[in-house]
Amino acid sequence: MVSTPESLPGPAAGPRRRPGFVLAPFTHHRAREAGIGRRALESPEFRMLLRGIYVSAAVTVDARVEAQAALLAARDGAFVTHQTAARLWGGVVPHSPALHVGVGRGTRRARRRDLVVHESSRTPWTFRTLRVTSPLDTFLDLATSLHLVDLVILGDSLVRRERFTPVELVRHCAGATGRGVRVARRAAGLVRAGVDSPMETRSRMLRVLSGLPELETDIRFSDAHGRLLRRLDAGDRATRTAVEYDGRQHIEREQAWEADIGRREEFEDEEWRIITLVSRDIYASPEATVDRLRRIFRKRGIPLGRPSEEWRRHFPGRS
Known part of the structure; x- marks a missing residue:
């Protein structure tokens, strides 16, 4: 994460020097503390990722930036899950209009239209400094919402990124229980190595x-x-x-x-x-x-x- 100031494009009056935190997702509250007003946040200088969460327009919004925004919008202790986790791991999944995070069972969940907060018993990993479900658990989580072909595509893509092997996936799904486990097991048995697309x-x-x-x-x-x-x-x-x-x-x-x-x-x-x-x-x-x-x-x-x-x-x- 960049922590030094950068010169960013400003309005017609000339470039402004913005604090370095704008190069990562930040909250509306943080912006006000730094003297960045609502008019500036609504200008082309910034982009709103989620309600109340912004980033500099100079930043390329990729899977990691989306995951950062999701965790910033969620409560402490949250971790990235489902489609958002799959993209962070480099997997191929259908587009989701919302970002996804998980919290421990019994934890009070924030209610937002642009963020899906799942109650989860998963033990998160740390990847690229972010808390996220493991690739194997991400596959299992998505078995509850993806159709068979899309789930096999996800598995093939994660094998290609060397997140797990087909054998590891089959073994993990065989020992799993709960919703989606039947389609997960069938899809796991159809995942192959060496698939390019x-x-x-x-x-x-x-x-x-x-x-x-x-x-x-x-x-x-x-x-x-x-x-x-x-x-x-x-x-x-x-x-x-x-x-x-x-x-x-x-x-x-x-x-x-x-x-x-x-x-x-x-x-x-x-x-x-x-x-x-x-x-x-x-x-x-x-x-x-x-x-x-x-x-x-x-x-x-x-x-x-x-x-x-x-x-x-x-x-x-x-x-």
């Missing part, structure tokens, strides 16, 4: 929930010295069939496009069949994608599981 997770979950083979995640090809040469999102080595998600809506650089063509030709030389999915295959036409994958897998000799319609609840598609 939420859309890779969605592609995998579309296969799993439709009864198609999951395939091996994060297939890597290295040279004799162990240097990584190529990588595939998911595939079946025996039949040399792979599924890749391409998040680019258009080719931005000719050099990247040419490199991708060369990479694909190398796989084709080795008789790999690469199925490329894009955003519309997941969001707009999942049924056509499931039929397409089933047809190609069957032709390539990949054993198919029993078809399931569960995917329809999580991938509704759109016209």
Whole structure:
């Protein structure tokens, strides 16, 4: 946290020298003590994070700043939880319009529209100087509100950030009790290492929930010295069939496009069949994608599981 004064942009009359605490979230009361009036707080010089909680407009509001603001608005002893904790740990979660903190059971909770205060028996950790639920407990807490696919996306993203391993997550959920534990256990069993993006997770979950083979995640090809040469999102080595998600809506650089063509030709030389999915295959036409994958897998000799319609609840598609 910055504690030295900084020169910040001021009104048209010229720049003002503000105290250094404005570079972290601060209360309306603290501002008045420092001589910063309501008119100044409502000017473009500052940004309101929560009711009565402000920060300098020069500050980039990230997960840590949001967590600081949440703890400042809550009572002493609070700790960051749920979506706010997940973002602080670097996890991927759906947007929440409110910030989330927890307090011990039996503790009087503040009532605010912009801050959800949960009664919690969790033992908080300290991360980046802030009190927060552990990554494993954060996953369990969010199992009470997230759907299966979003929970697996969270798990994959936290594994990628090395907050826990899939084995640790499965073990933690197996020993848990309470609300959300069933979906937590199922999601934990579907979390994988080596996933680069939420859309890779969605592609995998579309296969799993439709009864198609999951395939091996994060297939890597290295040279004799162990240097990584190529990588595939998911595939079946025996039949040399792979599924890749391409998040680019258009080719931005000719050099990247040419490199991708060369990479694909190398796989084709080795008789790999690469199925490329894009955003519309997941969001707009999942049924056509499931039929397409089933047809190609069957032709390539990949054993198919029993078809399931569960995917329809999580991938509704759109016209």
